[in-house]
Amino acid sequence: MKRTRPVTIIGGRLVLPGSVEAGAIRLAQGRIAALGDVTPEDGDEVVPAKGKLIAPGLIDYGVFAVDKPAFHFGGITRAALMPDQRPALDLPSRISYIAKSGKPEFWVHPLAAATRDLGGEQLAELALMREAGARGAATGRRWIADSGVMLRLLRYAAMLDMVVICHAEDGGLAGEAVATAGEMATRMGLAAAPAEAEALAIARDLQLAQLSGARLHFRQVTTRAGLALVRQAKADGLPVTAGVTPAHIHLSDLAIGDFRSFARLSPPLRSEDDRKAVLGAIADGTIDIIASGHDPRGPEDKRLPFADAAPGMAGAEVLLATTLGLVIDQVIDLPRAFALLAANPAKLLGVEAGVLREGAEADIALIDPERPWIVDARKMAATAGNTPFDGQPMQGRVEALWKGGVRI
Amino acid sequence: MTAPVPTPPPSRFPAGRQAFPHRDLLGIGRLERHEILFLLAEAQQWVEFSRRASKHADLLAGLTVINAFFENSTRTLLSFEIAGKRLGADVVNMHAAQSSVKKGETLIDTAITLNAMRADAIVIRHASSGATQLIADKVDCPVLNAGDGQHEHPTQALLDALALREALGGVEDFTGLVVTICGDVLHSRVARSNLLCLQALGATVRLCAPPALMPAGVEAMGAQVFHDFDAALAGADVVMMLRLQQERMSGQFIPSPREYHHLYGLTKKRLAQAAPDALVMHPGPMNRGVEIDSEVADLIDRSIITRQVEMGVAIRMACLDVLTRQRRGVEGWA
Numbered sequence: 075m076k077r078t079r080p081v082t083i084i085g086g087r088l089v090l091p092g093s094v095e096a097g098a099i100r101l102a103q104g105r106i107a108a109l110g111d112v113t114p115e116d117g118d119e120v121v122p123a124k125g126k127l128i129a130p131g132l133i134d135y136g137v138f139a140v141d142k143p144a145f146h147f148g149g150i151t152r153a154a155l156m157p158d159q160r161p162a163l164d165l166p167s168r169i170s171y172i173a174k175s176g177k178p179e180f181w182v183h184p185l186a187a188a189t190r191d192l193g194g195e196q197l198a199e200l201a202l203m204r205e206a207g208a209r210g211a212a213t214g215r216r217w218i219a220d221s222g223v224m225l226r227l228l229r230y231a232a233m234l235d236m237v238v239i240c241h242a243e244d245g246g247l248a249g250e251a252v253a254t255a256g257e258m259a260t261r262m263g264l265a266a267a268p269a270e271a272e273a274l275a276i277a278r279d280l281q282l283a284q285l286s287g288a289r290l291h292f293r294q295v296t297t298r299a300g301l302a303l304v305r306q307a308k309a310d311g312l313p314v315t316a317g318v319t320p321a322h323i324h325l326s327d328l329a330i331g332d333f334r335s336f337a338r339l340s341p342p343l344r345s346e347d348d349r350k351a352v353l354g355a356i357a358d359g360t361i362d363i364i365a366s367g368h369d370p371r372g373p374e375d376k377r378l379p380f381a382d383a384a385p386g387m388a389g390a391e392v393l394l395a396t397t398l399g400l401v402i403d404q405v406i407d408l409p410r411a412f413a414l415l416a417a418n419p420a421k422l423l424g425v426e427a428g429v430l431r432e433g434a435e436a437d438i439a440l441i442d443p444e445r446p447w448i449v450d451a452r453k454m455a456a457t458a459g460n461t462p463f464d465g466q467p468m469q470g471r472v473e474a475l476w477k478g479g480v481r482i
Numbered sequence: 483m484t485a486p487v488p489t490p491p492p493s494r495f496p497a498g499r500q501a502f503p504h505r506d507l508l509g510i511g512r513l514e515r516h517e518i519l520f521l522l523a524e525a526q527q528w529v530e531f532s533r534r535a536s537k538h539a540d541l542l543a544g545l546t547v548i549n550a551f552f553e554n555s556t557r558t559l560l561s562f563e564i565a566g567k568r569l570g571a572d573v574v575n576m577h578a579a580q581s582s583v584k585k586g587e588t589l590i591d592t593a594i595t596l597n598a599m600r601a602d603a604i605v606i607r608h609a610s611s612g613a614t615q616l617i618a619d620k621v622d623c624p625v626l627n628a629g630d631g632q633h634e635h636p637t638q639a640l641l642d643a644l645a646l647r648e649a650l651g652g653v654e655d656f657t658g659l660v661v662t663i664c665g666d667v668l669h670s671r672v673a674r675s676n677l678l679c680l681q682a683l684g685a686t687v688r689l690c691a692p693p694a695l696m697p698a699g700v701e702a703m704g705a706q707v708f709h710d711f712d713a714a715l716a717g718a719d720v721v722m723m724l725r726l727q728q729e730r731m732s733g734q735f736i737p738s739p740r741e742y743h744h745l746y747g748l749t750k751k752r753l754a755q756a757a758p759d760a761l762v763m764h765p766g767p768m769n770r771g772v773e774i775d776s777e778v779a780d781l782i783d784r785s786i787i788t789r790q791v792e793m794g795v796a797i798r799m800a801c802l803d804v805l806t807r808q809r810r811g812v813e814g815w816a
Contacts, residue, residue, distance in 0.1 A: 249732060249733070250732055255697075255698035255699070256698050256699045257698070257699030257700075257702040257703060258699070259697070259698070259699070260674070260697040260698060260699045260700055260703065261511065261674070261699075261703065262611055262612065262633060263611040263630070263631050263632035263633030263634065263671055263674060264611050264612075264631075264632070264633075265632075266697070266698065268698070332615065333611070333612030333615055333616065373590075374588070377588070377590050377616075378588065378589065378590075378610075378616070379589065379608065379610030379611065379612050379613040379616055379630075379631070380610070380611060380612045381610050381611060381612075381631070382610050
């Protein structure tokens, strides 16, 4: 590993759990050596922050590709990789390969395929994959239709204390749908499924979680009814967490107008009412994690008629700015934004990161929260520019990034 | 001395801009009421023209029209072909079944290929909603949507309006008219285009289908929703029947054709509940004995189904003419 001088970032605003305070931070031997009222030591590289934010590097919970330039652009230092790869991450060897693939400048935490080839039928070797570095078991982009299989999976995962990451869409209802049932889908003539497909799936999985004692994480909860179920489950003390991506926070199904395949997502974009419910759930703590769902797709997957295009968006570059937008809109405050982007994902992964604390991994982002920029699908750091935010103005950008105390 | 400039007759169309400022015809949803009326007015001349013994014009002489049909079609393809030929264009038909689409070429590459062959207009039918728009974005010539998935079939709605207008005795629009569209609305692009077109022209549209075949949100689009065919028929001036689109169905939507006919088949007895001289329409192809009985389909004074087919050619001639005016340098359109 590259040996580097200790770094002291001075004159910044530290984003701490619960507060933002003026101060400095010193990074040495890959860890946070000190923070707060810190002065540089002899031989330190001194970086003046000029009042900008010193924040933990983002941890992106649930991406579909390891795309370092895009992650680094977005201030992301770790990501949990979904098992939906070719081939699926359903063997210990594949998990251990992926777990090492990004180091040192980027850490990938693989999520194991819960079932072989993500087929939803046979359990995969979860214990062996856990030992190989898997940080959870995911059903992938698919819902496990067979409740018997799901219960056995949850019981097994509970025994191993592995969190199960679910895709909340009832497969029977969703079928071939590419949009949410409603006026927009009807006008466009797109196959659509009722939004209730999500709540149905969540309701079943919550029942099975209660029965099995498993920890559940719904990677994307996007409807009012689905969020209400999660809210109630949390109130009842179930170990359940929920995430969402910027698309469902900021866009409704109006964005599928003109058949833009960049807005073809899974689950599909919802109604404006559901979008408002997502905002409410972010504000009241029902949603724990905002992730990019980064899934760069080139023209061969996206330059197709809407229904024939692959779902997914390149989201890593806009994750930070869109979440800072929620701070500007006063939906949440800055510490909460970084809980959603870093601390909570770290907790769910079980890694010592995601907060500014002495002794923690020195994954640090220096962020100018004011800097304006415009998303341009043709000029992105990601391997493909399939973003539904193309052309939109953003505010907030990473100025510098350190992974394990090493500047990237 | 020059002669005084005659005052032009008052126009139904807004002054000061082109009557039809679109390069493509992708859907009724993008058209204004006056643009629909303009196309109908333009088609009128071709109705009379087509009834003559010698029906050949050279308006589009030298122009190449490509009919790119990625989905099987008999009547629409034929109608577009005849329309192009009657206007003197060189018409080429491309059938997807025999094309490189089967060899894995993407739709965009096919579009770029057609464009490179310097087509002057491309008519497209495709099984995916939005496919025509995708092609229109990539080519330099006018694109006509001949049906894309379950999205729109604009020339069908226009020809239906033309047929209806003639059958009603040359009315300007359909204010006060009640039109019942019954059948597989969910899978029907014809229903969507007709809903938009008929409403733009002032009609009240009732949609009737079993719940599984009724798309969500059509009330928000202004339609009245019925599941009971008899109620939907009561007092209707026009009854438009749609086919069950079995080829688009994934899974079972109705128990059997027999049961469907029992609930939603248009019989002579049922038709009696509509307005006394209600007209019967069907975009074809018909499944006689399922959604419509033969004796209703063949009612000489009530069924305008063959008239619809006739109007199809006139409408498509008008669309090809209007959309190529800029290329042909027609005065006032350049």
